[in-house]
Amino acid sequence: MSSTAIATVIKMMESLPEPVQDQVVDHLREYLEDLQDELQWDSLFKKTQQQLVAAARRAKQEIAEGHAKPMDYDQL
Numbered sequence: 001m002s003s004t005a006i007a008t009v010i011k012m013m014e015s016l017p018e019p020v021q022d023q024v025v026d027h028l029r030e031y032l033e034d035l036q037d038e039l040q041w042d043s044l045f046k047k048t049q050q051q052l053v054a055a056a057r058r059a060k061q062e063i064a065e066g067h068a069k070p071m072d073y074d075q076l
Contacts, residue, residue: 062068
């Protein structure tokens, strides 16, 4: 985020009563934590993308060759 954007947010926050500022900070903290989690998930997903593609290809090949059997959900 640019320093101009941060300055804008600070000005907006300064116009609010302190209890409301605290609420906004709590919401921002939760939002930023969620964003960080999503970024981490995206990074991990990208790192495993090739393995996922390879596993899907193997599964399709096993199905085509008749080596796969339907999953029995009652045995889970």
